[in-house]
Amino acid sequence: MTSLLETPAPAAADGLTLRRGAARVLLANWTGTSTVPSRGLYPHQWSWDSAFIAIGLRHLSVRRAQRELESLVGAQWADGRLPHIVFNPAVPLDAYFPSPDFWRSSSAGATTGAPAGTETSGIVQPPVHALSAWLVHSADPEASRRRGFLPRLYGRLAAWHDYLAGPRDLGSGGLAAVVHPWEAGMDNSPCWDGPLQRVEPSVPSSYRRADLDHGQPAERPTDLDYGRYVRLAGDYRDRFYADSGEKHAFAVEDPCFNALLIVSEHALAQIATATGADPARHERRAAQLTDALVARLWSPAEGMFLCRDLVGDELIPERSIAGLVPLIVPGLPRDLVDALLGTAAGTGFRLGEVPMAPSYDFTGNAFDGSRYWRGPAWFNTNWLLERGLREHGQTREADRLRTSMLTAAGACDFAEYVDPLTSQALGTRDFAWTAALTLDLLAAAQSSEVTGRTTGPTNGVRT
Incomplete structure (x- = not known):
């Protein structure tokens, strides 16, 4: 049987239809200053969503892509953190939980530098922002220079990285740590099951889940896991969002989070050069x-990177796509790259055989092909893998993955995530980063067709 990865690239007409569909999603989700991930399930601005969205928006409107990032960094805290949610005050409080009255950022976060006039969450998300800013600049350098886009972002992005490399180096080993599963972006990953066992869940009657108003319970986190998320967030708030010197019930070094920080540092170096720094x-x-x-998270036995639980100071024996994302890092030792490529193509992730890589090992005990981050394939992580394959010269495999992602995006109505075997749509539809990254893949495919060549390694930040 022919694999989806072996289907030809979308014909020009199909590509045009896909582009129009993706543009429609981004236009519908635009609020005037930023883009919501979805109108129903996620009605505010999310941090790493905006970074991915800007990467796609640059192919429609460079000015709007710049505005996407500018609106996010406008809510930055004085300590450098970029909050994972910037709340829209026009949205009713009961439209999303945890809402602004739960986080209480302007009061509980006052001592750690939360802005007084904008309500945000108090936690963070993976640092894709400098990479995104450089790609947006590269789409139209002249327009970027006219608006002073990079000079206005550079100091804020540098402060963001300083925060992650400073107060968030909780293990004192040179990596940034996350203090909540939501910070890793892969909220419901089985990687967190062990560390979460230490957390007493909040009483269900103390909050109401708004996500189940828009999603199927079988596709969302369980009530038990959600109760633990609420407890962790509430405890962090009650400690005034302090990092250093605190005893965190959940503290993990995540390979995807840190790989993105590395690539964004490379991007920040290019931004520094462009701004005269x-x-x-x-x-x-x-x-x-x-x-x-490499020193803290590489597992030779697994042939991939693993998360490190800082409370027990041990690697977490769960294999998620987070452990493959470091393929995007330039300059990895060749033996590690070869091992990662072998693991990606092996029985756990079956890259090159299935349409897109799952978020969790097919053979893992906790695999669930339809539940949030416990197996479904996501477009952002596969977009990162596609870049990683190109970074290390695997252009044929990257082309196959790109074609498969474009096929899936069109078939699933730009779904939040999909079944990794069938590409059946899961989660919410008209999801903004799915549409945005579709635009980016289409632009790359068109560029390859025009030039007759594929992009190779360019220090992790190819345009």
Whole structure:
């Protein structure tokens, strides 16, 4: 039987239809200053969503892509953190939980630098932002220079990275730590099952889940897991969002989070050069983070990176796609790259055989092909894998994955995530980063057709 990966690239007419569909989603989700991930399930601005969305928006409107990132960094805290949600005050409180009255950022976060005039969450998400900013700039450097786009973002992005490399180095090993599963972006990953066992869940009667108003319970986190998420967030708030010197019930070094920090440091070095600043400190930090990533999170036995539980100071024996994302890191030792490629193509992830890589090992005990981050395939993580394959010269495999992602995006109405075997749509539809990354893949495919060549390694930040 022919694999979806072996189907030809979308014909020009189909590509045009796909582009129009993706553009429709982004236009419908635009609020005037930023883009919501979806109108129903996620009615505010999310941090790493906006970074991915801007990458796609640059192919429609560079000005709007710039605005996407500018609106996010406008809510930055004085300590450098970029909050994972920036709340729209026009949205009713009961439309999403945890809502602004739960986080209480302007009061509970006052001592740690939360803005007084904008309500946000108090936690963060993976640092894709400098990479996104560089790609947006590269789409139209002249327009970027006219608006002073990079000079206005550079200091804020540098402060964001300083926060992650400073107060968030909770393990003192040179990597940034997350203090809540939501911070890793892969909220419901089986990687968190072990560490979450230590957390007493909040009483269900103390909150109401708004996500079940828009999603199927079988596709969302369980009530038990959600209760633990609420407890962790509430405890962090009650400690005034302090990091250093605190005893965190959940503290994990995540390979995807840190790989994105490394690639964004490389991007920040390019931004520094473009703005007349010294790129050396960013290049130095990227190298140090890469060494720490290998030293602390590489598992030779598994042939991939694993998460480290800082409370027990041990690797977590769960294989998620987070452990493959470091393929995007330039300069990884060749033996590690070869091992990662072998693991990606093996029975756990079956990259090259199934349409897209699952979020969790097919053979893992906790695999669930339809439940949030416990098996379904996501477009953002596969977009990262596609870049990683190209970074290390695997252009044929990257082309196959790109074609498969474009086929799936059109068939699933730009779903939030899909079944990794069938590409059946799961989660909410008209999801913004699915549409945005579809536009980016289409643009790359068109560029390859025009030039007759595929992109290769360019220090992790090819345009």
